[in-house]
Amino acid sequence: MSSSTDTRSSRFDPTGAWRPHTGEGWRAARLNHPNPLWGSNGxxxxxxxxxxxxxxxxxxxxxxxxxxxxxxxxxxxxxxxxxxxxxxxxxxxxxxxxxxxxxxxxxxxxxxxxxxxxxxxxxxxxxxxxxxxxxxxxxxxxxxxxxxxxxxxxxxxxxxxxxxxxxxxxxxxxxxxxxxxxxxxxxxxxxxxxxxxxxxxxxxxxxxxxxxxxxxxxxxxxxxxxxxxxxxxxxxxxxxxxxxxxxxxxxxxxxxxxxxxxxxxxxxxxxxxxxxxxxxxxPRGLNGPFGITVDLGGRVHAADHFSLTSAPLPDPGTPAASQPAWPDEALTRRLIIFAHGVTAEGGLLHVTTRLGEVHTHDPAADTTRVRATGLREPVGIVAAPDGTLLVAEAGAGRVVRIHEGGGLTVLAEGLEHPVDVALDAAGRCLVSDDRTGAVLRLDEDGAATTVADGLGAPQGLVVDGDALYTVETAHRRLTAISLTTGERRVVAERLPVGEPPGARRAEPAGPPGVVAPPPLFAGLALAPDGSLLLSANGEGTVLRLHRSDDCAD
The missing domain is CATH 2.120.10.30 (TolB, C-terminal domain)
Incomplete structure (x- = not known):
């Protein structure tokens, strides 16, 4: 196992001794510093x-x-x-x-x-x-x-x-x-x-x-x-x-x-x-991050509760562990209140919010339109090849499809707590459920097939060929699962996701997200270069995991 060399302290571990452990053939680096103040108010x-x-x-x-x-x-x-x-x-x-x-x-x-x-x-x-x-x-x-x-x-x-x-x-x-x-x-x-x-x-x-x-x-x-x-x-x-x-x-x-x-x-x-x-x-930093995505131009976008924060993805050969590639001036913050999930599609960004809405944002034109309202805790989102959007509606226990011309249909319901969605090579929808510990495959008729179970609160999902990657937040690890054989291997563990040790969170009261800290969601994204980006919401960073032969020493 290898580990990051960044020894800066964080809210997850003030001693600075934290290190993620990566599996053979993988390396991890922070793209930004941990946030010393997790949002600053009065x-x-x-x-x-x-x-x-x-x-x-x-x-x-x-x-x-x-x-x-x-x-x-x-x-x-x-x-x-x-x-x-x-x-x-x-x-x-x-x-x-x-x-x-x-x-x-x-x-x-x-x-x-x-x-x-x-x-x-x-x-x-x-x-x-x-x-x-x-x-x-x-x-x-x-x-x-x-x-x-x-x-x-x-x-x-x-x-x-x-x-x-x-x-x-x-x-x-x-x-x-x-x-x-x-x-x-x-x-x-x-x-x-x-x-x-x-x-x-x-x-x-x-x-x-x-x-x-x-x-x-x-x-x-x-x-x-x-x-x-x-x-x-x-x-x-x-x-x-x-x-x-x-x-x-x-x-x-x-x-x-x-x-x-x-x-x-x-x-x-x-x-x-x-x-x-x-x-x-x-220094300023990230409040989460939660959902995360990378556009075709290599720009990273993180849903950060009070904003959508963006920054360029550095060259994978850059040794970024001891000198993070994102100083605060490199970050672009667009105030999209209660942003929670995000996915890139062409030049557009689709965002779910804690207000129960789905927005489509055009960064080039600096315009935003509302695609759906009234959802119950929408989290993960992905764009389907037919132009529709698939959304994990955690509070309603269902996955919904949002159509380009308006309207919403239900792809699957009766789920416990779906939090993220991804598409496999055949275009079928996969959904993670962090309460049942399972990843399911959904058919167009709403039938659900278990792809993997016995996982520890899986959240973020990514598919790369035959490999399904998911963040097991209960075990603080990133796991790869073969979609053909079911074989599992640990890509990284000791990840700073979820609550820092000893922390307590206030439970939401009233409208979700309005007067309460948001539920933590560890998003996962696949970059154009094949690296994985993970929302390390326990400390306010984005972790980049890449195969060691793609990275300079």
Whole structure:
């Protein structure tokens, strides 16, 4: 067995000792660095001077030193917090946490003990402290902004009818400022009550409001250009700045008025200077990845929950293990919210989403059209030779065919949990079921024949001639199965797929994927050069597995 030589630490293994083991004749290399922050959301400076970062997708809160970029997990495995999206510090040094998915607000005292402040706030997100007072808003339609009391008193509602609230802060005038994400507005209300007031309209996709040390309001955009809108305290003059950080989420100013921004779309932490220059404090990366595909031009596309992320496939002879081929600037991120599965067909990309939709995206024309809606947890997708799309609809236990001119037909139903689809040499559909541990072949009449069973939660599927490859996520290995003889061999094991050791994930609540981390899906793709690309979603990388005689030492 051979192994990768990359020893960088990851969220899957912070010791840096992880290595995938590959079978005889195979080699593995990462195409990008592991993601140090699995998405970065709320940020706030703590009493110790470090910047604390809530990671909704990871269920963690990390503290980092802005000078060095060193990251330490402070809230993680063993804590009651499941999906932290924002945080704030009280006057006594206690950390208050908006735990989005379970709908809870926590207090973590300086000694590290947790107290439940409230479970009566639906989808709590924006959170701020004014002295020893605590305010939270709801990220939902017709949400509320409330004051909470750690002593158990009933919440006091200050504002309602919020169109998706998010990160907020008290301004120099003593009022609380907060965004309406869906209407492009910033509102304000006095902490002691009174009618809410519209402060700014026609703001670019506002996701957070922050005041700098000079009292100017800075509004962050959640859009692709990473726009900052600065509104001067005197006269209200506006200026805008495009940071290039896709999917901004939150920001914090230090004592020297330096601005640090987070990104829900790509993680990391970036300093943004007044002239628009940026400094990467913690590198950005991938939130998954989940579905993965390669187009005929050799460009890799990964469904990454908040975006469709693309990068060129490097020459297989490039020694990429110690120097990944994808620095962040090589990645192209297109915001396709809740992207989960993807397949390339000619010049098009077909994407499934956690909203139950199937999209067809044309990168050349930069257009996207919706092909299907109302599906229950669509995951894997493949284009058939007749122009239709086959989709594994995990939540409905079926595989469906989506027709070019519209309409949907059912190819097979009554399955347990189909997650990926592939076509064999004869054009027949193969489907993996990660609950039954089987790969099935589907006929046009809906009959299913078992190709392989006894597998450990198989997900991603690829067919290359007689070889069927599947990612056994329960065993963290990639297995090759002969379609004629059934013979099996391990291509790679000790793969960083699935949950990192000790991690706990919040279960979805309400519409799938809207307020919960997505279910992990380890996608698999076949590149034009015959190499395999695997979604190493335990650490945020794409692994390339290729036969050793195709690779330079």
């Amino acid at each position: 940020v706030a400076f703590g009493p110790d001077g470090r910047l604390y970062v809530a990671q909704f997708l990871a269920g963690r809160i990390s503290a980092l030193d802005p000078a060095t970029g060193d990251v330490e997990t402070v809230v993680g495995p063993g804590s009651p917090v499941q999906a932290p999206d924002d945080l704030a510090f009280g006057a006594d040094g206690a950390m208050y946490i908006a735990d989005l998915t379970p709908g809870r607000v926590w207090r973590r005292d300086p000694a590290g003990s947790y107290t439940l402040v409230s479970d009566a706030v639906a989808q709590p997100n924006g959170i701020t402290c004014v002295g020893d007072r605590l305010f939270v808003n709801e990220m939902r339609v017709e949400g509320r902004l409330v004051e909470l009391f750690p002593d158990g008193r009933d919440p006091v509602v200050l504002a309602d009818d919020l169109a998706f609230g998010n990160a907020m802060q008290r301004g120099p005038d003593g009022r609380l400022y907060y965004p309406h994400m869906l209407t492009g507005q910033v509102w304000r209300v006095h902490p002691d009550g009174g009618p809410p007031e519209l402060f700014a309209d026609r703001v670019d996709e506002p996701v957070a409001v922050r005041f700098d040390r000079g009292g100017a309001l800075v509004v962050l955009s959640r859009g692709p250009a990473g726009v900052l809108t600065r509104i001067d305290p005197d006269g209200g003059r506006r200026t805008t700045l495009a940071t290039g950080v896709t999917g901004l989420d939150n920001a914090a100013f230090d004592a020297e008025n330096r601005m640090f921004v987070s990104s829900y779309a790509s993680g990391g932490l970036t300093e943004v200077r007044p002239d628009g220059r940026t400094r990467e404090v913690v």
